[in-house]
Amino acid sequence: MIAQLAAQLSFLPAPLVAxxxxxxxxxxxVLPLMGCVAYTTLLERKVIGYxxxxxxxxxxxxxxxxxxxxxxxxxxxxxxxxxxEIVIPDGANRFLFLAAPVVALxxxxxxWAVVPFGGELTLTNINAGLLYILALTSLGVYGIxxxxxxSNSKYAFLGAMxxxxxxVSYEIAMGFALVGVLTAAGxxxxxxxxxxxxxxxxxxxxxxxxxLCLIYFISGVAETNRAPFDVSEGESEIVAGFHVEYSGMAFxxxxxxEYANMILISALTAVLFFGGWLSPLPAFLSDLxxxxxxxxxxxxxxxxKTAFFLFCFLWFRATFPRYRYDQIMRLGWKVFLPITIxxxxxxxxxxxxxxxxxxxxx
Amino acid sequence: xPEIRNMTLNFGPQHPAAHGVLRLVLEMDGEVxxxxxxxxxxxxxxTEKLAESKPFNQSIGYMxxxxxxxxxCNEHAYVMAIERLLGVTPPLRAQYIRVMFDExxxxxxxxxxxxxxxxxxxxxTVFLYCFREREDLMDCYEAVSGTRMHATxxxxxxxxxxxxxxxxxxxxxxxxxxxxxxxxxANRQGSMLDFIEDxxxxxxxxxxxxxxxxxxxxIWKQRTVDIGIVTPERAQAxxxxxxxxxxxxxxxxxxxxxxxxxxxxxxxxxxxxVNGDCxxxxxxxxxEMRQSARIIKQCVQWLRVNPGPVMLADHKLTAPSRADMKxxxxxxxxxxxxxxxxxxxxxxxxxAAVEHPKGEFGIYLxxxxxxxPYRLKARAPGFPHLAAMNELVQGHMLxxxxxxxxxxxxxxxxxxR
Numbered sequence: 001m002i003a004q005l006a007a008q009l010s011f012l013p014a015p016l017v018a019x020x021x022x023x024x025x026x027x028x029x030v031l032p033l034m035g036c037v038a039y040t041t042l043l044e045r046k047v048i049g050y051x052x053x054x055x056x057x058x059x060x061x062x063x064x065x066x067x068x069x070x071x072x073x074x075x076x077x078x079x080x081x082x083x084x085e086i087v088i089p090d091g092a093n094r095f096l097f098l099a100a101p102v103v104a105l106x107x108x109x110x111x112w113a114v115v116p117f118g119g120e121l122t123l124t125n126i127n128a129g130l131l132y133i134l135a136l137t138s139l140g141v142y143g144i145x146x147x148x149x150x151s152n153s154k155y156a157f158l159g160a161m162x163x164x165x166x167x168v169s170y171e172i173a174m175g176f177a178l179v180g181v182l183t184a185a186g187x188x189x190x191x192x193x194x195x196x197x198x199x200x201x202x203x204x205x206x207x208x209x210x211x212l213c214l215i216y217f218i219s220g221v222a223e224t225n226r227a228p229f230d231v232s233e234g235e236s237e238i239v240a241g242f243h244v245e246y247s248g249m250a251f252x253x254x255x256x257x258e259y260a261n262m263i264l265i266s267a268l269t270a271v272l273f274f275g276g277w278l279s280p281l282p283a284f285l286s287d288l289x290x291x292x293x294x295x296x297x298x299x300x301x302x303x304x305k306t307a308f309f310l311f312c313f314l315w316f317r318a319t320f321p322r323y324r325y326d327q328i329m330r331l332g333w334k335v336f337l338p339i340t341i342x343x344x345x346x347x348x349x350x351x352x353x354x355x356x357x358x359x360x361x362x
Numbered sequence: 363x364p365e366i367r368n369m370t371l372n373f374g375p376q377h378p379a380a381h382g383v384l385r386l387v388l389e390m391d392g393e394v395x396x397x398x399x400x401x402x403x404x405x406x407x408x409t410e411k412l413a414e415s416k417p418f419n420q421s422i423g424y425m426x427x428x429x430x431x432x433x434x435c436n437e438h439a440y441v442m443a444i445e446r447l448l449g450v451t452p453p454l455r456a457q458y459i460r461v462m463f464d465e466x467x468x469x470x471x472x473x474x475x476x477x478x479x480x481x482x483x484x485x486x487t488v489f490l491y492c493f494r495e496r497e498d499l500m501d502c503y504e505a506v507s508g509t510r511m512h513a514t515x516x517x518x519x520x521x522x523x524x525x526x527x528x529x530x531x532x533x534x535x536x537x538x539x540x541x542x543x544x545x546x547x548a549n550r551q552g553s554m555l556d557f558i559e560d561x562x563x564x565x566x567x568x569x570x571x572x573x574x575x576x577x578x579x580x581i582w583k584q585r586t587v588d589i590g591i592v593t594p595e596r597a598q599a600x601x602x603x604x605x606x607x608x609x610x611x612x613x614x615x616x617x618x619x620x621x622x623x624x625x626x627x628x629x630x631x632x633x634x635x636v637n638g639d640c641x642x643x644x645x646x647x648x649x650e651m652r653q654s655a656r657i658i659k660q661c662v663q664w665l666r667v668n669p670g671p672v673m674l675a676d677h678k679l680t681a682p683s684r685a686d687m688k689x690x691x692x693x694x695x696x697x698x699x700x701x702x703x704x705x706x707x708x709x710x711x712x713x714a715a716v717e718h719p720k721g722e723f724g725i726y727l728x729x730x731x732x733x734x735p736y737r738l739k740a741r742a743p744g745f746p747h748l749a750a751m752n753e754l755v756q757g758h759m760l761x762x763x764x765x766x767x768x769x770x771x772x773x774x775x776x777x778x779r
Contacts, residue, residue, distance in 0.1 A: 017503070048487075050488075051487060052486070052487050052489075052490040052491070053491065053494055055492055154372075157372075158371075158760070162393075216733050227484060228484060228581055230484070230582060231571070234380055234484070234761065234765050235484075236378050236379040236481060236482045236483070236484065237379065237760055237761045237763075237764050238379060238760070239378060317486075318486070319487065319488045319575070320484070320485065320579070320581055321483040321484045321485035321576070321579065321581045321582045321584075321585055322481065322483060322484025322485075322581070322761075323581055323584070323585075323587060324584070324759060324761040324762065325393060325759065325760075325761060326393075326759065327581075327584050327585075338772060355585075
């Protein structure tokens with residue numbers, strides 16, 4: 001469809017058309033993503049609400065429709081945040097203070113460029129996709145550190161320090177978990193990684209790389225600063241941590257970044273360990289008429305899987321107490337890191353000896 | 363190179379984990395606490411001084427507002443002190459009602475504590491589970507006294523009135539359909555005693571539910587085991603009482619050691635801890651909730667079969683019935699005197715202490731023979747606990763300060779008075 005549109009615009013100079021098309025693709029990804037982020041906040045409040053024997057937001061409707069009660073909440077929240085004043089505290093570094101939310105949000109969105117939604121559906125199909133993801137997810141922490149530093153508040157500063165230490169430790173475990181994936185798949189290209197998992201549910205990497213899968217997801221939770229690893233905002237300890245001084249839209253950007261990161265980690269877990277857009281059902285079902293497209297591979301499986309992991313994020317938040325800062329470190333360095341290293345060695349051996357059924361090369 | 367200084371962090375009074383208006387000045391070496399300096403007085407309302415200017419009965423309501431999560435227990439110590447000075451004993455039924463409501467209050471307090479402690483450590487679901495059960499107990503308060511928190515239900519000479527024969531019912535509304543209302547009212551069809559018994563029967567299962575979320579949770583254990591250890595000797599030296607003392611392994615409970623009202627007639631156990639850390643205190647309080655449910659059931663059984671007066675008939679001390687007042691001159695005079703001048707208490711002094719959910723709550727009363735106290739002193743259990751803050755948190759991390767505040771079960775109403 002995009003190709004057709006590009007053909008229609010052929011009267012324009014070719015480089016301009018290319019830029020326009022890329023911008024269009026970015027919009028096609030970012031707008032639904034922002035919608036997802038907005039509605040993830042609602043989902044979170046609803047899901048946790050029901051887990052906690054309460055109802056959650058149920059007042060703001062959309063278009064006055066009764067069955068959509070609560071659905072207007074994210075929009076109302078967004079309006080409220082946009083109209084609120086951004087208070088810049090005395091002694092804060094004005095430039096850094098305002099730059100920090102942007103630094104936090106930008107990588108969270110930019111990382112989506114290489115996520116394969118299905119088959120060829122991706123903004124850029126680069127070969128170093130995994131490295132790109134790794135680089136951008138680590139960049140997000142700069143926003144937090146800058147925010148904590150620029151706020152000129154001790155609580156924010158503590159939050160930033162905690163966050164920095166935490167990300168450094170978990171980045172390593174996460175990186176090693178990804179090394180396992182790339183060893184198994186023999187590629188850094190996310191699309192190729194998904195293709196390497198083709199076969200059945202048992203061929204997906206969650207089974208041969210089970211410890212890495214767990215560690216990746218848990219590190220992902222830690223990296224997004226979500227409960228039980230939310231020490232950098234630890235509401236009951238350092239009030240709101242790094243964003244304690246933020247209000248209005250500046251605060252909202254941190255919020256968006258956090259949720260965009262959550263969705264990103266869920267999507268990456270789906271892609272790296274759960275076969276991305278691959279269908280868990282036997283292949284012959286996709287040949288059926290009409291429902292075949294639904295049962296076969298497709299973007300909807302990617303969405304389902306992502307939604308499931310997103311749900312896990314919320315589930316964790318409702319269930320677990322918060323770790324202490326040093327305990328998180330201990331978990332990262334003394335538990336996750338050794339496990340990942342051992343498993344990488346095992347996976348390496350399995351790949352060398354082409355252990356069936358996962359590591360046989362065609 | 364500049365000199366490295368410790369960071370001073372002002373924790374509170376508007377901190378989410380400050381449990382009211384605690385202001386802690388923390389001197390920290392990175393995340394490690396070197397010194398904690400609790401500041402008090404932000405909720406000082408002069409209760410003790412105010413009580414000196416009012417007839418005895420008019421201060422009962424102030425007692426509710428001391429520790430505002432265990433209201434009736436505070437009243438209990440106060441009315442017991444007055445009764446000691448007067449040398450009267452309330453009717454047995456009133457004593458059972460008081461014990462039953464003391465235990466209901468204990469459950470109320472411990473539920474609030476568990477929820478807040480969980481929330482401090484980051485487990486937010488427990489909080490709402492606890493409040494679900496608290497709601498039923500609040501309804502008991504409401505049914506018996508008309509208010510959900512500050513009951514003013516205990517009076518010198520008994521309790522304000524007997525237990526109601528029926529529980530208030532939920533009404534259908536825009537938000538609650540008939541079906542939901544029927545479900546909500548299912549256990550409210552009988553008398554209040556039926557409702558309380560039903561609660562005592564299902565409550566242990568609710569406690570199990572909280573425990574599944576916390577007791578064996580690795581994170582919960584990592585956050586509470588070996589945090590804020592108090593040795594039995596130190597706990598006694600610091601003046602700890604209640605679960606803070608029992609968590610350290612000292613079997614001291616006024617309900618057993620100096621039984622008041624009818625506690626000596628009831629069968630219950632006192633849980634004690636071993637290590638004196640936050641986790642042991644958590645376990646002690648959880649078990650206390652189960653024991654309270656046991657006591658409540660025993661009281662309900664006794665109250666069911668033993669009707670009788672709940673207030674002394676001496677109208678020099680207690681208010682006459684409204685009906686008598688309409689036709690009887692003397693009752694009218696009694697009523698007028700009771701609510702204006704009150705009653706005079708013989709000169710002397712008395713100390714009455716109850717095993718409050720937080721520890722030993724005592725009221726020391728000095729009377730000069732007038733209709734109001736010459737001096738009133740409340741011994742709040744939270745005060746010595748808070749005073750030990752510095753000792754407990756030294757060497758721990760910032761996140762542990764929050765756990766320790768939680769384990770102390772601090773309520774500023776009683777500390778600042």
